[in-house]
Amino acid sequence: MPGTSAIDHRAMDHLMRWFDMHQRRMPWRGESDPYRIWISEVMLQQTQVATVVPYYQKWMRRFPTIHSLAESNTESVMELWQGLGYYSRAGNLLLGARYICDQHQGHFPQTRQEALRIPGVGEYIAGAVLSIAFNYPEPAVDGNVIRVLSRLRAISESSPSRIRRAVADIVGLSYWEFEPRWVNQAWMELGALQCIPHPACTPCPFATVCMAFSTGKVAEYPLGKKKKTLPLKRGIIYIVRRDNRILMVKRPAAGLLANLWELPNVFDDDQDPSSFLERHNLTPLSVSYGTVRHAYSHFKLTCEVRAAELSGPWQSDRWVDHRWMSNTMLAAVGKPKLHIMALRKSGF
DNA sequence: AATTCGGGGAC
DNA sequence: GTCCCAGAATT
CATH class of the missing domain: 3.90.79.10 (Nucleoside Triphosphate Pyrophosphohydrolase)
Incomplete structure (x- = not known):
């Protein structure tokens, strides 16, 4: 297998220009308060932006600070979360707020290792908060980024964990002088708006350098997906x-x-x-x-x-x-x- | 590595 | 109807 190589600077310049032109407005976009980024990322887990927006706004009116959340209770949190799904996320947010207030004086930790100890925070959310809130060069690899980079580099690893590692390595070599918080969001936004499951590739800023596009195999990536019939x-x-x-x-x-x-x-x-x-x-x-x-x-x-x-x-x-x-x-x-x-x- | 966790948008 | 969404915890 070819070793991981960086996204070249000219390609990143195209991506960031594309992002400046096309990025969507979101209630949490541009915020640097780690509490607000954390809440938005947990809500966005397996959930589309349009669905999250009204829940995020209600949440922030009710729990404007991490301390107000930590002092709340399960019933209040579940009432606000009704209809959003994956309800353990809400319980983990309450546990996480109490953990951060008890162990970190209410300040979201600034290392990946510490962030991963928070209930409900995994590799993606740790990277998202560290990069978006603190601007650290930490990859945030979600389903969008997996799809974008596995097409761009025609990543042939068959297991999801290896694909994710390969993608994270490439993203980590894509920051150059650009701000990590915007690079990570640009990769995700490209996957959400342009490099979608069944894309029209002509307007894509990476069409000329995308390995999946050049071989006509865009629809085959990412590899390793399995479909299940629900009982x-x-x-x-x-x-x-x-x-x-x-x-x-x-x-x-x-x-x-x-x-x-x-x-x-x-x-x-x-x-x-x-x-x-x-x-x-x-x-x-x-x-x-x-x-x-x-x-x-x-x-x-x-x-x-x-x-x-x-x-x-x-x-x-x-x-x-x-x-x-x-x-x-x-x-x-x-x-x-x-x-x-x-x-x-x-x-x- | 495979399962278990909701609900809805887009097609 | 199907696919998939800014994934994490558990086994």
């Missing part, structure tokens, strides 16, 4: 009403939909679906509200929405808490998308 699951969601309130249960702090409040429910592939009603003192009623469907990251789910009543005290080893919620209370807790749809169908 199908079925379940039942129960609407349990009492006066003007509805029974909601709280999920554990880890795993799927961590810390969210949801309606009592059971999947067909649960350990013991047949005894679910009995163990929870639930009696099904004949009322049915139809069906809701949703695709999660690794399975698809179809649920019937049925009415039920409680014939004894609520008891469960599956949920960590329960509450009879009014409409007002319901609006103030984080809920999964599927259960928002089920609540709407039930008319509550």
Whole structure:
């Protein structure tokens, strides 16, 4: 394999000119407060910019400083995060803020090694905060940068970890006299706007030097992607009403939909679906509200929405808490998308 | 190295 | 419908 070589200075000059012309405006772009960069990067994880913007603005109004976040609680954080997905990110932000306030006097650490100790901070976010907030020459290799550089150099490594290392090495040799904070954002922006999965390469500033383009293999990069068919699951969601309130249960702090409040429910592939009603003192009623469907990251789910009543005290080893919620209370807790749809169908 | 983590935009 | 998004933690 050819060794890693730098992106030449003339090519970088083209990239930075392209970036000056085409870069998008974002609420966090141009900020140098590491807290604000950190929050934006966590929200942007596997999430498109347009989706993040309103969440970022709400978050900054509610938690303008890292100290205000550190002094908050899980319920407030999950309410703000509702609908954004990958809910462990929100819990890790709270843990991370407390960690930084306790261990670093509220100042985001300025070395990669220290930053990686923060809950929810991995190689990408560490590099992004160190470069964008502090202007250190630390590569920030996300999905965009992988796609751009693996095409530009026709990187043939087959394992994702080797591809990522190769890309990080090249990015590390691309700064020249340009500011690292803008070089990293330029690579990402090129991947987001120009070097997209199915690109039109003619206007690309790298078209004349792109190895994948010159060989007609742009669509094949990056290598090593595997596609999966999502398994199908079925379940039942129960609407349990009492006066003007509805029974909601709280999920554990880890795993799927961590810390969210949801309606009592059971999947067909649960350990013991047949005894679910009995163990929870639930009696099904004949009322049915139809069906809701949703695709999660690794399975698809179809649920019937049925009415039920409680014939004894609520008891469960599956949920960590329960509450009879009014409409007002319901609006103030984080809920999964599927259960928002089920609540709407039930008319509550 | 492979899985597990949501939800939505773009096509 | 499919693909993928400014990825990290866990196994």
